[in-house]
Amino acid sequence: MNQPKGKPANPKDLTNKSRRTLLSRSVQVAGLAGVAALAPLYLSASSAFAASTSRELRVGYQKGLLSLLKGRGTLEKRLAPLGVAIKWIEFSAGPVQLEALSVGSIDFGDVGEAPPIFSQAAGSPLVYVAATVPRPSVEGVLVPGSSAIRNVADLKGKKIALNKGSNVHYFLVKLLEKAGLHYADVTPVWLSPADARAAFERGSVDAWAIWEPYLAAAQNTLSARILADAKGVVKNRAYYFSSRDYAQKNSDVLNIIIDELNQIDVWANANRGALSAELSGVLGLPKPVVDIMVGRSSFGTEAITKSILAEQQLIADTFLDLKLIPKKIDVKEAAPPWLAV
Template sequence: MSTRRAFLKLSLGAAAAALPALSTPRAFGANAARTLRIGNQKGALSLLKGRGTLEQRLASLGVKVTWTEFNAGPVQLEALNVGSIDFGDVGEAPPIFAQAAGAPLAYVAATPPRPQSEAVLVPHNSPLREVADLKGKRVAFNRGSNVQYFLVQLLRKHGLDYRDVNPVFLAPPDARAAFEHGSIDAWVIWDPFFAAAQASFGARVLADASDVAVNRGFYFSSRNYARDNPDVIRVLIDEVAKTDEWGKNNRAAYAAELAKLWGLPAPVVERAVDRTAFGTVPITKTILGEQQKIADTFLDLGLVPKRVDVLQAAVPGLA
């Protein structure tokens, strides 16, 4: 899409308990009518929705839950920016662009690093064998995505500059077609597109993000919602953690549910799930520092118009 196993040994309650920095709810009685509007992509939050456990737990707090499905993280964050949702899940890059646009987001939880879930792929018969071989080659990726950051860092690690390759900006479906027809030399992509390319074309991994990029997922809210509803956020993150723990211990069943959501063959999703690091971790300054490095790289590339201070998206009282 590491040292992630240590956190998984903690109780699920520890993940949610990492949010006490949020103040107690303001201006709400124990059973005051409230709403939690979740924006979800087809993934872990969709599995949580199907279980109904979140609604059951929040009912005792007088909280009604609504769900809206989105096809991408940037659209979710735009919905947050205009006040249409209170919570969602997203990758590393979209929150940076959202902050640059003035969105009032707050990071409330994250996944462990998932560097093996994103990679530079080449055709199985490609003469490219090392990262240095990418010099002068056509490399496709989604512009402004976390894999663009991964590519920049990978090239630097191997003594190359971003200007040493010929970027081809393509969304995953278009990049897949270009890869299949040989009109690009390499494709930088994440799961499940990564796993699908391996299964369909025998794509070969030139390098994954291990020791190069972190590749986390994030859960976000708005600053006001996180400040005023810490009890709701704690329950929500606890339920996310429980769903994730179930997936870790039941990978085949987890993959089967995702395969239905994504409309992909089960073996493809199983491959992606096998290299997924499960877990739900609290936001720390170290994690936000990782995001700051991405934000600064995007500024250097001219992808954002001004420097983004990621710490401004911390929840109140972050240690």
Template sequence: MSTRRDFLKLSLGAAAAALPGLHASGALAAPAPRVLRIGNQKGALSLLKGRGSLEQRLAPLGVSVTWTEFNAGPVQLEALNVGSIDFGDVGDAPPIFAQAAGAPLAYVAATLPRPRSEAVIVPGNSPLRDVADLKGKRVAFNRASNVHFFLVQLLRKHGLDYGDIRPVFLSPPDARAAFENGSIDAWVIWDPFYAAAQATLGARLLADATAVDGNRGFYFSSQNYARQNPDVLRIVVDEIAKTDEWGKTHRAEYAAELAKLWGLPAPIVQQAIDRTEFGTVTITKPILGEQQKIADTFHDLGLVPTRVDVLQAAAPGLV
């Protein structure tokens, strides 16, 4: 009789162990707490953080939120690669290099195209009047960045090759100094550096990215987190979209908040915001196709050692 009782206990224990959340006593265990670790730059995600609405919406799901601020997209993607964050925001170029390096990247959402937010600028008294005039000139830009791709596409559109210019690889602060002292002929840059150069250096627009490059921003996660937490990511994207919609109809207030974050004069930020297209969209195959063009261009330029298949970084469930 005792043998039968012992066998029954063992059988019940094995069954309980096979059921998630069920103790041997038969009681349901509390679900493990979930967390969303966000890595943000000083931008839209920072505004969302200040509102606290994301935490309120995720609380009923038992999800807590942590925030870590980064100064650049590549650093965020490295944090994703080593498992330190679950979500972040970035421009269009850094994900290409992160995927090439083996990061478990998953594209989750994107901004609308923002072509007027990046441009080729020249000094106000420059003799350059057209993109074709860049031939043989010293053009500064951030290597392997969004404007690197934009410049290549712009040159092609105007009948020039990348080899027709004299590239000068400079970070935005160094490029601004070179622009100011006249050691470069043109500067390819994005907002708010672009707006600041117009306001304080008298920079003149030669061409922006309209009809050349979409210049989207992206929101990313890891493949594992996206697979295991689609409900969390849907809420995050929805809250970002709400912040975007507010910014679209409250541009002055949006600019004022960013001016505080960036430490820039409000009129400069306002100029940048006035040419910003607001809107958040889910990832589609055509959007990843835009990224594929960037990846292929960088591979052709020798910036990416191997060909990147951007579709492999689609979040699980992309149709």
């Protein structure tokens, strides 16, 4: 690299080759004393060069479309020119991912619509970076096939298993409201999906509010009946999130991963049979079960907008009224840095 006469080289501007050339010429001119003087300069320039080109994206994910992105390796290829290394960390549910974000263990993840509300209320640094299209058909309330419960109003006084703070938590609140019931008219039983299935199977609860693929699996293997899904009740979007600090410094990285996810959505919508086969292996479920889930799924990725944030604000206000969160939150404070609100 040629430098103008009389102008010293800036270490941050040097390529590896030019740094070696500079050091070699200095050895010839200055001898050992010159090397000793220039070595710190060379090391400092090398460190600055490495720091400017090495970044990391730690992706928290649940089994699903992010698993497909991980398996295909396309994200690694697109981020390699930016010097971004990727670390994949699997989680069992969205709330746990948000806890990991709060303690700085991940930079990106996917979650249902309700957990971010609890997370923001707890002081999480989360920002929404993208949303899925509405997916009301992939969550529902199940009852045993032989149950006398025939409509939502029949849930009054019944025990309903669900995961506290999950997307179905909000869905159940609004479903009861639509049927003229109050949240206090039922008895929630807080159970993880695996424990809820066991309780449902042995008859310890009367109903189970759950999402896919547990919904389809219970239909297929337990002869469970869907009492109601979320159509006409809630939109049931999923969200992709990051921390505010990471989003401010790495918007280029986030744009790429969102674009990759949207490409998978486009492919999935046009290739549902192939998607079922691939997800069957990822989820460890029989293909007929996955076929049910995929058949009623919607695919698509959308940018965060003011109207989408308003949807989340409704959830936050509902949870505040039910005293499920300790304080009122302004969802706009979790808007991505590039959205003017």
